Amino acid sequence: MKNRTLLDGWMMKPLAAASLGAMVVLASGTALAQKPASASAANNKPAEVYKPIPGFDLSSIDTSVDPCNDFYKFACGKFAANHPIPGDQPEVDQFYALYNVNTQSLNGILAKAAAGGADRTANEQKIGDYYKSCMDTDAIEAKGLAPIKPWLDEIDAVHSTRDLPTLVGKLQRNGIDVFFGYGEQQDFKDASKQIAFVDQAGLGLPERDYYLRTGAKDETIRKQYVDHVAKMLTLAGTPAEQAQKDAAAIMAFETTLAKASMPVTDRRDPEKVYHLQTIATFHQSIPAPAFNQFRKAISSPEISEINNANPEFITAMMKAIDDTNIETLKAYMRYHLLSGAASRLPKRFDDENFDFYGRKLTGQPEQSARWKRCSNAVNGALGEALGQVYVSQYFAGDSKAKMLEMVHDIENAMERDIDQLDWMSATTKARAKEKLHGVANKIGYPDKWRDYTKLEVKADDALGNKFRGTAFENDRQLAKIGQPVDHSEWGMTPPTVNAYYDPSMNDINFPAGILQPAFYDPKQDDAVNYGHIGAVIGHELTHGFDDEGRKFDAKGNMSDWWTPEDAKKFEQRTDCLVNEYGSFTAVDDVKVNGKLTLGENTADNGGLVLAYLAYLERAKMNKVDLSAKVSGYDAHQRFYIAYAQNWCENSRPEVIRQQVLTDPHSPDHFRANGAIVNQPGFAAAFSCKKGAPMVPVNSCRVW
Ligand SMILES: [Zn+2]
Numbered sequence: 033m034k035n036r037t038l039l040d041g042w043m044m045k046p047l048a049a050a051s052l053g054a055m056v057v058l059a060s061g062t063a064l065a066q067k068p069a070s071a072s073a074a075n076n077k078p079a080e081v082y083k084p085i086p087g088f089d090l091s092s093i094d095t096s097v098d099p100c101n102d103f104y105k106f107a108c109g110k111f112a113a114n115h116p117i118p119g120d121q122p123e124v125d126q127f128y129a130l131y132n133v134n135t136q137s138l139n140g141i142l143a144k145a146a147a148g149g150a151d152r153t154a155n156e157q158k159i160g161d162y163y164k165s166c167m168d169t170d171a172i173e174a175k176g177l178a179p180i181k182p183w184l185d186e187i188d189a190v191h192s193t194r195d196l197p198t199l200v201g202k203l204q205r206n207g208i209d210v211f212f213g214y215g216e217q218q219d220f221k222d223a224s225k226q227i228a229f230v231d232q233a234g235l236g237l238p239e240r241d242y243y244l245r246t247g248a249k250d251e252t253i254r255k256q257y258v259d260h261v262a263k264m265l266t267l268a269g270t271p272a273e274q275a276q277k278d279a280a281a282i283m284a285f286e287t288t289l290a291k292a293s294m295p296v297t298d299r300r301d302p303e304k305v306y307h308l309q310t311i312a313t314f315h316q317s318i319p320a321p322a323f324n325q326f327r328k329a330i331s332s333p334e335i336s337e338i339n340n341a342n343p344e345f346i347t348a349m350m351k352a353i354d355d356t357n358i359e360t361l362k363a364y365m366r367y368h369l370l371s372g373a374a375s376r377l378p379k380r381f382d383d384e385n386f387d388f389y390g391r392k393l394t395g396q397p398e399q400s401a402r403w404k405r406c407s408n409a410v411n412g413a414l415g416e417a418l419g420q421v422y423v424s425q426y427f428a429g430d431s432k433a434k435m436l437e438m439v440h441d442i443e444n445a446m447e448r449d450i451d452q453l454d455w456m457s458a459t460t461k462a463r464a465k466e467k468l469h470g471v472a473n474k475i476g477y478p479d480k481w482r483d484y485t486k487l488e489v490k491a492d493d494a495l496g497n498k499f500r501g502t503a504f505e506n507d508r509q510l511a512k513i514g515q516p517v518d519h520s521e522w523g524m525t526p527p528t529v530n531a532y533y534d535p536s537m538n539d540i541n542f543p544a545g546i547l548q549p550a551f552y553d554p555k556q557d558d559a560v561n562y563g564h565i566g567a568v569i570g571h572e573l574t575h576g577f578d579d580e581g582r583k584f585d586a587k588g589n590m591s592d593w594w595t596p597e598d599a600k601k602f603e604q605r606t607d608c609l610v611n612e613y614g615s616f617t618a619v620d621d622v623k624v625n626g627k628l629t630l631g632e633n634t635a636d637n638g639g640l641v642l643a644y645l646a647y648l649e650r651a652k653m654n655k656v657d658l659s660a661k662v663s664g665y666d667a668h669q670r671f672y673i674a675y676a677q678n679w680c681e682n683s684r685p686e687v688i689r690q691q692v693l694t695d696p697h698s699p700d701h702f703r704a705n706g707a708i709v710n711q712p713g714f715a716a717a718f719s720c721k722k723g724a725p726m727v728p729v730n731s732c733r734v735w
Pocket residue numbers: 056057058059571575631632635
């Protein structure tokens with residue numbers, strides 16, 4: 033359930049062990065989620081100073097566009113011209129802009145910690161030395177393949193499939209996700225229990241359909257992937273001709289895994305990824321001797337039951353292993369090891385890895401600067417050690433109190449909204465309110481900080497630090513199996529520019545990283561902040577009641593608390609959103625996937641309604657004159673402009689294409705317009721007339 037990347041979904045690639053859970057995040061960023069990009073030369077310092085975008089950004093508004101015609105173009109029309117995409121980024125949007133500002137802040141902390149000195153605290157030594165080793169490209173170059181040689185030797189020593197379980201366990205423990213995923217989750221049906229899961233994984237391309245879809249675009253990507261795999265193997269010493277053969281065989285093996293993998297849309301359904309089995313039953317899929325060797329190697333406690341998330345996959349994977357030449361399986365592990373370690377290997381590996389995962393998949397021409405990548409690597413490995421310093425320097429105390437006030441306003445707005453729904457019975461309303469009252473609010477940073485004492489960090493061991501950091505997090509996650517749930521735990525680090533809802537915990541989480549401009553701007557009034565971060569709060573809260581979240585109750589258990597009639601009415605209403613968003617064309621001929629994005633669209637729509645209701649109530653309490661103009665716009669208008677400006681973006685078409693194919697969030701343009709068009713207060717705010725594109729005949733409304 034806990035993951036580092038900003039890719040949304042049930043199955044997330046976490047810091048360490050694979051992990052499965054229901055956590056839904058606010059935004060995804062292809063750049064932030066891609067495999068570690070590669071290391072270019074010595075770009076050790078920020079070349080420019082990143083500045084935050086203000087909460088109300090007049091410079092992005094294009095007044096030549098009629099807001100009733102295309103509100104996104106009106107609110108964000110000049111954003112792209114003002115924010116050209118730098119070569120080292122796949123896109124610019126509000127998240128990326130703040131991410132850059134934040135990375136700069138982290139880099140300042142880390143450069144100081146890396147400078148050393150005897151008075152460093154234990155945590156400062158760890159974050160400083162981790163950063164220092166990551167930045168030291170000369171040392172990395174000088175060591176060549178030596179740091180990874182013991183691992184390559186272990187793969188070479190494999191004689192038969194009997195040698196695989198222990199090696200696969202060790203690789204996965206260090207973050208090299210081969211064959212399948214193994215991790216810890218809360219039991220969907222008993223959230224007080226922490227159990228093990230196995231799941232589909234082991235692919236080098238973003239997800240299954242990249243292997244199976246027809247069409248020139250995908251065929252090109254597959255060919256580029258095979259070439260890339262061959263190049264990586266060649267760089268590590270495989271003769272070129274053999275590497276080509278190996279790469280083709282790896283592609284065939286991964287395609288078999290892809291065919292047995294579940295499509296992204298199905299994976300959003302918690303019931304489809306939940307198959308609790310006793311360990312005896314599970315051993316019909318993976319026999320006890322092999323599984324126990326794997327389990328010990330990945331440092332998992334003994335287990336009595338397991339969620340076999342996709343049983344067909346595990347069966348097909350075991351068959352594929354039996355059907356595949358052992359030399360191919362060795363080459364497959366070798367490639368994934370090299371790719372996973374590339375950011376701490378000599379430049380030729382890092383460059384080649386970036387060439388495929390960055391340049392070819394996302395269209396980004398240049399590698400991201402090393403200081404950015406290393407700063408965020410420390411945030412990934414030691415996020416709460418770094419976060420502790422970050423919070424003390426960058427998180428103003430009063431922003432927490434203001435956030436809490438907004439969260440309570442929005443929860444109160446949801447309570448009033450539930451009371452007034454004309455389509456829901458009193459029985460379901462009572463259960464919905466019970467769930468709402470059970471939501472825990474987490475703001476800024478955890479109450480108690482994680483202890484990194486046992487993680488060894490050395491100033492001259494870049495790859496070792498990466499592997500040990502990943503193993504440390506893997507062990508921490510797996511040690512939770514069989515233990516009581518710690519409700520104070522966070523699934524994101526404090527500096528993260530994002531937010532999430534977790535249905536098993538039934539909590540909404542807003543790390544300190546996102547509580548900055550443009551999302552939260554203390555210099556702006558409530559109209560703007562409720563439009564920005566207020567809608568984000570409403571978004572996360574509504575996730576508890578979207579098509580996934582509604583299947584979990586107040587205690588985080590998957591249980592059906594809806595009357596059959598209300599469930600049916602809910603689905604009729606969400607069908608409206610599926611059709612609305614499914615009609616949007618994202619790029620070329622690729623349309624938004626209305627089913628894949630349903631949960632996020634429901635959250636965007638509901639979140640905006642709740643933020644608006646909460647704002648009106650707060651303004652009434654504070655006797656605010658809503659018609660008073662600031663910068664030429666009244667309060668209603670500034671609220672909607674601020675909301676739309678959450679989603680101002682300038683993206684490369686490759687990024688949008690990858691997003692539409694893999695990401696449960698709609699592209700930003702539609703996150704703005706798709707939700708605004710359904711708002712009851714919007715037409716009046718901009719005096720839009722019936723028949724205007726932003727005033728539909730039948731608007732969709734779920735919450
Ligand atoms: Zn979301």
